Amino acid sequence: MANIKSAKKRILVTETKTARNKAIKSKVKTMVKKVEAAVEAKDVAAAQDALKAAISEINKAGTKGVYHKKTCSRKIARLSKAVSAIA
Template identity: 85%
Template sequence: MANIKSAKKRILVTETKTARNKAIKSKVKTYVKKVETAVEKKDVEAAKVALKEAISVINKAGSKGVYHKNTCARKISRLTKAVNEIA
């Protein structure tokens, strides 16, 4: 365990940031899963709506620094490709 005051502060800050990042990543996974299930069911309209929401959530996660911008681009690209294939 840390003895120095600044080290104790860093531990608290890290825990806070970890919890925030985990929540954001979980939200992204949920929205990605919604798109994937709509694609599996071949429901074009639901997939397009879910894709729009997922893109928004993914971009927000990228702007907050949870994901690298290229990771966001890759996720969006793969989802878009999947939706376009059923359309």
């Protein structure tokens, strides 16, 4: 356990940021699963709606620094490709 005050603070800040990042990643994964489920069911309308929500969530995660910019682009491209394949 840390003895120095600044080290104790860093531990608290790290825990806070870790929890925030985990929540954001979880939300992105949930949105991606919704898109994939709609694509699996070949439901075009639901897939497009889910894709729109997923893109928004992925971009938010990228803006907040949870995901790298190129990771966000890759995820969006793969989802878009899957949705356009069933459309």
